[in-house]
Amino acid sequence: MILKAPTQVFWWITNRCNLRCIFCLAEAGPYPDPAELSNRQKEFILREIISNRVLKVYLTGGEPLLFPSIYDYIAELTKNGVFVELTTNGTLIDREVARRLQRAGVNRVQFSLNGSTPKLNDSLMGRSYHRIMEGLGNIQEEGIDIHFKVTVVQQNIADVSHIVEKLVRRGAKKIELSEAIPLGRAFHRWEELKPRLEDLLELRKLVKDYRMEEELELSFVSLSVQMYDDKYPSVCTVGADNSYYCLIQPNGDVAPCTPSIVWKYSNNIMEKGLKGCWEDLSTFRKFVDPSKLKGECGRCELKYQCRGGCRALAYRFTGELFGENPLCRYPLFKGKGREDDQITEKIVEEAGA
Amino acid sequence: MITEESKVSIPPHILWRKEDGEVVLFNEESGEPYLLNETGARIWELCQQYAGVKEILRQLYEEYGGEEAHIKEGCLRLLNELLERNLLEEREG
Numbered sequence: 001m002i003l004k005a006p007t008q009v010f011w012w013i014t015n016r017c018n019l020r021c022i023f024c025l026a027e028a029g030p031y032p033d034p035a036e037l038s039n040r041q042k043e044f045i046l047r048e049i050i051s052n053r054v055l056k057v058y059l060t061g062g063e064p065l066l067f068p069s070i071y072d073y074i075a076e077l078t079k080n081g082v083f084v085e086l087t088t089n090g091t092l093i094d095r096e097v098a099r100r101l102q103r104a105g106v107n108r109v110q111f112s113l114n115g116s117t118p119k120l121n122d123s124l125m126g127r128s129y130h131r132i133m134e135g136l137g138n139i140q141e142e143g144i145d146i147h148f149k150v151t152v153v154q155q156n157i158a159d160v161s162h163i164v165e166k167l168v169r170r171g172a173k174k175i176e177l178s179e180a181i182p183l184g185r186a187f188h189r190w191e192e193l194k195p196r197l198e199d200l201l202e203l204r205k206l207v208k209d210y211r212m213e214e215e216l217e218l219s220f221v222s223l224s225v226q227m228y229d230d231k232y233p234s235v236c237t238v239g240a241d242n243s244y245y246c247l248i249q250p251n252g253d254v255a256p257c258t259p260s261i262v263w264k265y266s267n268n269i270m271e272k273g274l275k276g277c278w279e280d281l282s283t284f285r286k287f288v289d290p291s292k293l294k295g296e297c298g299r300c301e302l303k304y305q306c307r308g309g310c311r312a313l314a315y316r317f318t319g320e321l322f323g324e325n326p327l328c329r330y331p332l333f334k335g336k337g338r339e340d341d342q343i344t345e346k347i348v349e350e351a352g353a
Numbered sequence: 354m355i356t357e358e359s360k361v362s363i364p365p366h367i368l369w370r371k372e373d374g375e376v377v378l379f380n381e382e383s384g385e386p387y388l389l390n391e392t393g394a395r396i397w398e399l400c401q402q403y404a405g406v407k408e409i410l411r412q413l414y415e416e417y418g419g420e421e422a423h424i425k426e427g428c429l430r431l432l433n434e435l436l437e438r439n440l441l442e443e444r445e446g
Contacts, residue, residue, distance in 0.1 A: 002388065003372065003377060003386065003388070004372050004373065005372075007368075007377060007379040007386045008379070008384070053370040053372075055368040055369070055370060055377075055379045055381075056368060056379065056381055083368055083381055244379075244385075244386045245384075
């Protein structure tokens with residue numbers, strides 16, 4: 001690793017959550033994971049983050065506000081110069097919680113809204129819309145910086161423009177639209193949730209138009225659109241020397257990125273400390289070896305270029321370490337369409353394949 | 354463009370730390386890090402202390418000796434690269 005420690009850490013501080021979003025990557029629920037670390041162990045992680053001079057921490061979950069010491073942790077981190085962004089569903093933020101967050105010095109709160117109406121939002125997240133709106137108002141009253149995230153699935157893709165408008169009316173300055181990833185709960189319902197490529201491309205146009213009109217930082221992250229543009233997946237950089245962030249899971253395992261949790265590779269902060277885990281992230285490189293790729297990827301002429309794309313997602317779908325990447329659309333461009341793919345001939349034509 | 358007459362400041366979205374004599378800069382907005390070698394790290398520290406590029410250069414001439422024109426060229430090149438990458442701001446007055 002070039003850096004001695006990560007610049008930013010995504011700390012998945014608990015797996016408990018009061019909601020049950022249908023696309024939750026963490027498959028979070030009302031009860032903690034049995035392997036979740038104790039409070040004393042979490043304090044050790046807190047000290048590790050501070051002593052290794054991590055610059056930014058995302059406190060995430062589950063719902064991090066269900067962790068009782070969250071305010072003390074935020075205060076300790078910010079006091080030591082760490083930038084803290086709290087990722088919350090927003091439903092637990094009453095006036096007192098907002099005040100406590102402000103007093104603790106949180107730098108930013110990230111909210112999710114996934115439908116412009118209670119009916120749509122709550123069909124995806126569980127009953128939450130009104131409490132999210134109330135929480136948003138309470139955070140705004142405390143003058144805390146807010147970012148918004150919308151998880152794009154087929155069920156809400158036609159509503160995204162309305163969500164954006166609603167959030168802009170509520171004072172949003174930064175919104176990230178992010179295509180759902182087939183992990184956790186989303187994996188189990190992927191056929192139902194995965195947005196159609198045609199709709200994602202339409203959404204991209206809308207984002208471009210919107211950006212020109214409004215004073216809004218609106219970003220759009222989509223693996224499908226990236227693959228459509230490049231015609232093949234981007235290279236998996238898991239464990240690369242130039243890594244600069246990592247994820248700490250509720251059981252203390254440190255992973256290079258969210259999808260990589262599917263490998264269940266033990267790299268535990270309680271055994272090695274943050275520095276040791278950081279250095280050992282390079283061992284994740286063993287999961288990326290184009291010479292071992294199987295199936296369509298093994299036969300593909302681009303395998304040394306894309307290296308099989310996101311190997312963690314391919315593993316999640318195939319159960320094989322070097323299985324083919326079922327999300328790759330390159331075979332379509334080569335006139336070998338997969339049966340389950342919804343891409344149309346027109347899109348292939350437009351892409352100039 | 355930053356010149357000898359410019360004044361500079363570090364934008365609030367830039368976080369940084371020292372690491373074995375080098376400096377790791379982190380653009381909190383874009384999420385990207387940037388690594389400065391030891392000389393770059395010293396220039397960065399001077400940007401904390403002095404707003405004026407003239408003062409930064411004067412300090413570097415004192416510390417490093419050698420040809421001033423060469424030091425000035427290297428320093429301005431780095432400051433302009435940092436400006437281009439949104440890691441530094443040029444400030445009025």
